Amino acid sequence: MHVAVRELKNRFSEYLKYAQAGEEIIVTTHGNPVARLTRLAPNLQLRASQPLDKLAWVRRGQAGKKLGLPAAQRIRLTDGVSLSDLLREDRA
Template sequence: MHVSIRELKNCFSKYLKYAQAGEEIIVTSHGNPVARLTQLAPNLQLRASQPLDKLAWVRRGQAGKKLGLPAAQRIRLTEEA
């Protein structure tokens, strides 16, 4: 199924349900394919033992206040040498 960026943005939930059901969604910009939305392979889907809160991103809030998990609960994304 092909869908424009605008249509995908306006009806994202609908197309996400199609992808979850196994349909491949090709996203187009001015008629040219730019991305593909598909269902995750079963071995890549998160299980209950892998909660999303362990994957939290930290960003700056107003007045430089940090938002997200406390430093002790964050996962380091770089290797230490």
């Protein structure tokens, strides 16, 4: 299927669905082919967060659960001490 850049821009979601379904879309400018939009091979289909999964300190959230440190690892501030003050003290 051939599609002009303007048409692709106006209906990108629709053409993306065609590509996901396996259709090859040739993008044209003034009738000349300039790009091809195709479905990625399964081994190339990465989740956007996959590079983050390799970092030990990043945890993936679960549906319905809030992210954050476990209660035992949370820092409790004493009355009258602000987080900003603690950070300034630590950085000094």
